Amino acid sequence: MNEDKIIFATGNEGKMREIREILKDLGMKILSMKEAGADLNIVEDGSTFLENAEIKARAVWEKTGGIVLADDSGLVIDCLNGEPGIYSARYMGEDTSYEIKNQNLLNRAAKARGDERSARFVCSIAAVLPDGNVLHTEETMEGILADNPAGEEGFGYDPIFYLPEFQKTAAELTMEEKNKISHRGKALDAMKCKLMEYYGRK
Known part of the structure; x- marks a missing residue:
């Protein structure tokens, strides 16, 4: 069992870039699930972001062991009754472009x-540890729906999420600006603190 690496249950390269940047000062190697040899098709049938994050992390952990993190995140738009919410990745079909x-x-x-x-991005992170224990964090980034898509830096729903400040x-x-204030940045920071506390890394 190798505790000098963290496996992150995603295949999304944009997400992996953000994750590696935020967790780099843990001094651990950050691998995607594919890089760790866990190319799984995971059914996310939870009813909350938190449940789905844990389902993903546990599915990969059962194959790899060690420390496995997973996030479930999405856009919640108030005037659309919270859509796309936990279905953000699958909204209108997984193969539909984000432009559409x-x-x-x-x-x-x-x-x-x-x-x-008003709208917010929500990110829940679950970490399954080598002993099977689970740590959780959840954070949000508040904003509003833009009038028109703008920007080339992000991915997914980023071009339609406007930050008034x-x-x-x-x-x-x-990426530096985004990681400081994003739902994923804040949830990963909180998880980093929990992992440091758990492993006594100061």
Whole structure:
């Protein structure tokens, strides 16, 4: 069992770049599930972000052991009754481009004005440890639905998520800016603290 590496249950390269950047000062190798030889098709049938994160982490951990992290994250739009929510990755089908998904959401929210366009990104992270114990963190990034997609930096729903304090969408932020305030950045930071505490790394 190797405790000098962390396996992250995702195949998303954009996500892996963010994760490696945030967790680099743990001094541990960060592998994607594919790099760790766990190319699984995991059924995420939980009813919350937290449940889905743990389902993913445990499925990979059962194959690899060690320390396995997984996140479940998504966009929650208030005027659309919380959609796409836990179905963010599968909204309109997994093979549908985000350009199409984003435009569909903007079209459906077209009549919402001002505060009615409130939205947030939610990220839950589960860490299954070598002994089978599980740590959890969950954080959000608050914003509003943009009027039009903008920015090339992010991925997924970033181009339609507007941050009033920056006057930019999440896709117009640099990775450094985004990691400081993003739902995933904050949840990973919180998880990093929990892991350091658990392993006594100061």
